[in-house]
Structure formats: structure tokens, C-alpha cells
Amino acid sequence: MIPAPAFLTNPERFMAFSRWAAPMFGAIAVVLALAGLWLGWSAPPDYQQGATVRIMFIHVPAAIICEVIYAFLAGASLLALVFRHMLADCAAQAAAPLGAGFTLLALVTGSLWGRPMWGTWWVWDARLTSVLILFLLYIAYLALRASLDDEAKAARSAAILAMVGVVVLPIIHFSVYWWNSLHQGSSMFTKGALAPVYAYPLFTMLLAYLSAFGSLWLVRIRGEVWRRRAEAAALRMARA
Amino acid sequence: MPDFDLGKYAGFIWPAYAITATVFAVMIGASLHHARRWRARAETLSAPASNDGATRK
Numbered sequence: 001m002i003p004a005p006a007f008l009t010n011p012e013r014f015m016a017f018s019r020w021a022a023p024m025f026g027a028i029a030v031v032l033a034l035a036g037l038w039l040g041w042s043a044p045p046d047y048q049q050g051a052t053v054r055i056m057f058i059h060v061p062a063a064i065i066c067e068v069i070y071a072f073l074a075g076a077s078l079l080a081l082v083f084r085h086m087l088a089d090c091a092a093q094a095a096a097p098l099g100a101g102f103t104l105l106a107l108v109t110g111s112l113w114g115r116p117m118w119g120t121w122w123v124w125d126a127r128l129t130s131v132l133i134l135f136l137l138y139i140a141y142l143a144l145r146a147s148l149d150d151e152a153k154a155a156r157s158a159a160i161l162a163m164v165g166v167v168v169l170p171i172i173h174f175s176v177y178w179w180n181s182l183h184q185g186s187s188m189f190t191k192g193a194l195a196p197v198y199a200y201p202l203f204t205m206l207l208a209y210l211s212a213f214g215s216l217w218l219v220r221i222r223g224e225v226w227r228r229r230a231e232a233a234a235l236r237m238a239r240a
Numbered sequence: 241m242p243d244f245d246l247g248k249y250a251g252f253i254w255p256a257y258a259i260t261a262t263v264f265a266v267m268i269g270a271s272l273h274h275a276r277r278w279r280a281r282a283e284t285l286s287a288p289a290s291n292d293g294a295t296r297k
Contacts, residue, residue, distance in 0.1 A: 037242075038242060041242035041243060041244070042241060042242050042243065044243075050247070050249055051245075051246040051247055051249045051250075051253060052249045052252060052253060054246070054253050054257075055252065055253055055256045058256060058257065058260045059256070062260075097267075097270070098267060098271075101263050101266070101267045104263060105259070105260055105263050108256070108259050109256045109259070109260060112252045112253075112255055112256040112259075113252065113256070115252060116248075116249055116252050212264070216267055216268065216271045219271045219272060219274075219275050220271045220274060220275065222275050222279075223271070223274040223275035223276075223277075223278050223279070224278075226275065226278035226279045226281070226282040227274075227278040227281075227282075229278075229282040229286065230278055230281040230282040230285050230286075233282065233285035233286045234285055237285065
């Protein structure tokens with residue numbers, strides 16, 4: 001087994017690491033977002049999409065990152081379930097609301113792009129439907145955690161749901177190849193598919209979204225660690 | 241230079257950016273509020289036990 005770095009397994013070290021890492025990632029995200037927006041809004045209108053290409057600079061990063069977050073959620077859930085590691089469970093719990101937020105952004109901005117380009121706000125297309133299922137998985141995860149009073153049982157049930165739900169990730173990715181889809185195939189990581197004038201702002205915004213997620217994830221994990229410390233302290237006081 | 245002339249698509253592009261900014265604001269606000277709230281609660285509850293000068297992390 002690959003040994004995990006101490007700052008990811010030891011709560012004290014994690015708190016010391018995240019104390020400076022969270023604002024650092026936040027600052028990087030702001031700088032990258034400003035650069036990405038400047039590049040994106042300076043790019044010429046696309047010959048087919050016209051000015052709506054500007055929606056791509058916020059839609060595509062959200063669509064990619066909502067899948068990345070789910071992979072983190074499922075990975076952290078697996079570690080929490082197998083090793084009963086407190087930080088892994090905090091990481092899973094902290095990732096879910098952020099994943100739901102980014103998935104919502106992918107769906108809404110995609111819909112706002114689809115109306116002028118496809119002539120419709122929504123189609124029950126394989127890609128769109130599978131991303132909607134991903135959003136519902138995030139909501140189900142959050143609802144499951146909130147619905148059970150026994151936190152250990154809630155964490156276990158939600159972790160199993162998260163791991164079962166990981167099957168949606170390859171479906172989202174390959175849906176445009178497996179079925180006839182209105183949604184275009186992957187162009188971001190296909191060499192030569194994107195003109196540099198669009199590729200640079202897109203990659204810059206993707207890095208900005210990743211940094212923003214990194215910062216917010218660390219902040220939320222810290223909040224979870226404090227919540228558990230507070231509840232443990234309250235329990236100690238009640239027993240005393 | 242940035243070009244803000246979006247022509248007939250302005251009604252789709254501006255809402256997309258406005259919704260993105262709003263969702264980010266909500267995620268940032270909620271995350272910071274959650275962390276601050278529980279940090280304050282944890283420090284209040286553990287104050288009697290940690291009056292030995294333990295540093296905050």
C-alpha cells in the first residue's frame with residue numbers, strides 16, 4: 001500500500017497544513033480566474049457559436065470539476081469505510097456540497113448555452129441526463145447524511161452510496177460516444193481540436209476552478225474537524 | 241482587450257456569469273460560515289480544558 005503523507009492522515013498536521021494551504025489556493029484561484037476571464041473576454045467570437053463561446057469558459061471547467069469532485073468523494077468514502085479514518089470521512093462530507101454546487105453550475109450554464117445553440121433549454125440526452133443523475137447523487141448523499149441521527153451509521157450508508165454512484169462517471173464521460181448525442185464530444189484534451197485563443201482561457205479557468213475547489217474543500221474539512229471536536233467536548237462536559 | 245458587446249446573445253451570457261458568481265458566493269460564504277461557527281464553538285467548549293496556553297491551529 002502507498003503510504004499517505006502525514007499531513008493527510010494526522011488531524012493535527014492536517015490542520016496546520018490547511019491553515020496556510022486554504023488561503024494560498026484561494027489566492028491562486030482569484031489570480032487565475034482574473035487571467036482566465038481577461039483572456040476569455042478578449043477572445044474573438046467563434047465562427048459557429050458567436051459570443052456564446054464565452055459561456056464555455058465557465059461551463060466546461062464546472063462540468064469537468066464536478067466529476068473530479070465525485071471521484072474524490074468516492075475515494076474518501078472508500079478510505080473512511082475501510083480504514084475508519086476520521087479525516088477521510090470529513091473530506092467526503094466536505095466534498096459533497098461543493099460537488100453539488102459545481103454540478104448545478106454545469107447544468108445551468110450548459111442550459112443557457114444550449115438554448116441559443118441547440119434551440120432548447122434541455123433534452124433528455126445521455127450526457128445531460130447522466131450529469132443530472134450525478135447532481136441527484138450529490139443531493140442523495142447529503143440527504144442521507146442529514147437524515148440519520150446516528151452519525152456513524154449515516155457516514156457508512158452515505159459512503160456506500162458514494163461508491164456505488166461512481167459508476168456514473170464513466171457513463172458521463174463515454175455517453176457522447178456510446179449513444180447518439182446532441183452534446184459534442186471531448187475537445188479540451190484532444191490535440192488540435194481547440195484553437196489556442198480558446199484553449200488558453202479554458203485551461204486557465206479550469207485551473208482556477210480546481211484551485212477554488214481545493215481552497216473551499218480544505219476550509220470545509222477544517223470546519224468538520226472543529227464540529228467533531230466541539231461535539232466531543234460537549235459530550236465530555238455532559239458526562240462530567 | 242475584453243469585448244463586452246455580446247449582441248443578441250447577451251441575454252444568455254450575462255445570466256450564465258451572474259449565476260456562476262452567485263453560486264461561488266454562496267459556496268464561499270457557506271464554507272467560511274460553517275468553519276468559523278464550529279471553530280468558535282469548539283474553542284468555547286474546550287476553553288476550560290485548554291487554558292494551558294495551547295496554540296490554535
